[in-house]
Amino acid sequence: MNNKLIAALLFTFLICNRIALAQTVAGSAYSVQNIQMPQGLMAETGGLAFLPDGRLAACFIRGEVMLYTPETKEWKVFASGLHEPLGILAVNKSEFIVMQRPELTRIKDTDGDGVADLYETLTDDFGISGNYHEFNYGPVQDANGNLYIALNTASQGGSVRPEVRGKLNPLGRDMSKGIYEMYSVVPYRGWVMKLPVGSDKLQPFASGMRSPNGMGFDLKGNLFVTDNQSDWVETSTLYHVKEGKFYGHPASLIWQKGWEGKNPFTSPVADLDKIRTKAAVLFPQGVMANSPSQPLCDITQGKFGPFAGQLFVGEMNRDRIVRVMLETVAGELQGSCIPFIDGRGLRKGNNRLAFAPDGSLWVGQIAFGWAGDQGIQRIVFNGNQPADVQMMNLTKTGFDITFTQPVDKTQALNPGNYNFRHYYYKYQRKAKNAGADNTDQQDVKTIAVKKVTVSPDGRKVSLVLGELKPGYVYELKLGDITTAKGQPLDNKLICYTLNNLLP
């Protein structure tokens, strides 16, 4: 067993070194550093959180909570024996809240020896069928101290245990047509739940999730949850989650008031489509991300570069962190996604993100039987301004693209440097034999750019498109545009989710 792990790790290192060597660029805005993990740890990272003193708290799938001091590179065990912890929140240097399989737990060191001795159940007020896919995510905390967690549905690849927790409702799984669908047969699987301050009673908050492996707030207190594509919702999503809303996967609806005794799987798709809230951002499958994880708001006020207030989202299936640019259109948040870092030594399996007090972005990796990796890496802003898209805004006639630096005006004025396509994803019950990660883009069409103007400072390009259709993803592939100084753009593919047109 151990030999196998070592072999796996060695193998990973070999791959990573190779990529790192190939992609190190002098003068680059960001670099990726590996964090040395303690010997003997299977570093499948479930959660990352920083203490104000600069120490990192990390939890790992085999049950450890470890503390890392960056200055001394020392790891210490804080807690052990937890059941698949997948999220951690730092309360103070001797107290953490950890989301594990059976419960949300407050873990405290009460005698000051640096090791936890008190494990208090904050809430275990949700069902567990024992299906391997019923992961629990969070917690994240709002400004008032309320906690939010998210509960994964069960997978058709597994069953339920002989003993379950919570009253089993078989209507949460369709065994006729939908045998490959994710299911929810114990309470609140597929829901985002709220734990009000001072309560141990979980409240259902929002439904329609499949695999919501990522939660986060932005600076304005908006709650975001990522979800993995598959049945019903065809490509992975970033949801702006609001109380009482339904986001698309019907299994969770059996726990919705008013749905008692009804089978959500046999409800007409059009009816479900009417009651669902669409994603603020779609991550096109196989193009942008296949398994997005935690959305993390850039709270660094510039310490991490020019993207303050935007969201970074981990991607499990490849060596990528995605960046999300949001705007309010017709009263709702919508926007675009763009790769932030591809390669440069970043591993795949990017599951958890956290900003250190010094403004560096720490990334924890996981595989746990899927495509992924192990370990923790740190992304550092080197102070060199990246050559990138700062923001993409919808206009009445097209889009404005703002760059982080002035761009070469001749190149920027060439309409041939903006290759737009649009397509949409069907909301549908997946065909029986379609693979879980198979996705079809509908009505793929090239969209002509009719007019290009560049702002006097060379930072903003205004594009007039031949057509703007709500309900479509507008995919922009930038051509050979460099900065005014001749630096090529770091990332050239942007996908804007056009839910609403400007009023």
Add this chain to the structure above:
Amino acid sequence: MVVFSSKYKINLRVRKRKILLSWNIETKILSNTLTMRKTFFLLCFLTCIIPQLNAQQPGAGELVINLSAISGMQFDVVRFNVKPGVKVRINFTNTDDMSHNFLVTKPGTRLDVVNQALKLEEKGPEMNYIPKSADVLWSIPVVSINQSATLTFQAPSQTGAYPYVCTYPGHGFIMYGVMYVTNESTMPDLKTDLNIPPARREEKSVPSAQSASMSADPNAKTHHANHPYENVPPFFYRIFMDDSGPASIAVNLPQGISYCWDTGSCRLRYAWSGGFLDNSAIWKGHIDANAKILGPIFYRENSEFPIVIGNIDEVPEAKFKGYKLIDKYPEFHYQLNGIDVYELIKPKEDGNGIVRNFRIPNAGSTVWFSSKSTNGSEVYTTSAGTLIDGKVKLSPQEARQFTVTMTNYSLLFNTRRKR
């Protein structure tokens, strides 16, 4: 020919006209989820065998390889060998719940091709994630679940290790195998074969096969190698356990005693002697699995409500509150109808049973303890209370702190037991 059932046909078939030594392994999986589990174990079984098969053939004829994509992003056939120039037919079936393609690449180019596939970005879906590259020799586009596709080609005249891989985004880092084009009839040692995924270099190459067939070895110390510290009893895991609720804690005590405590019903479920746990199946992830206990169970709690406060006929509502570590032993805290109960379990000093230390600071009324044991080899003593009809009756005062000691004579009389 081996036929397992009418649903699963496994042909170990020799193509008579062509080659005597060619193995042809055919797996037909029907799309019936109710029997998926069986199918899975069958696949696991196959996976144990297949990596060891060397497909051999004389210079002429056709080599048929029946190869499936299986759960955990793997190919069931992780390697095979073929002589240069021989016609190869790959019958590829996707039995996984994800989509997969199949590419054969030039030697040493697998990772490059995988990364080229990632770089297709927006063009990936329409190109089936198959990059246009001279390194890609042959390919099968994305195959949906329970669908099959066939690829035929002539093995290169140049000998070498030709990787095959699924380049669906992310898959190619772990989902690959190798075709050895060689004049030899053997392949490199499986255990050191760097051309196959690390997890496949052992004979029992699929996680579930390992857990399903693993015998309980009391001396196994698998848990020690899996953490950045040495686990010294008492220590514990919250983990999925057999014969208990989904929220359980397994505790390893000194004296070679372990127990499983259910935080759902707030009670001891069972205790065993010998080794502690093998968590390897569950820790591989992506599969329903339980920890395996490494020793015989010597005690099972028969009572659903071992502690009752007040009316003995009333079913108490149990609520788990957590645990505190006292000298590293977990002291469980739970409430029965809102009344705090604390329970800490230690091994008997002589190792032949367990001592359950209870604290009920404010019981308010009579406390009953009942094991409902009908087993003559279990002998109970209590530190307080009176025995009535097999139940221990304690006053609120006595219930503030009491112990129930269970001696098990199967342990006591077993003089060969090592601790």
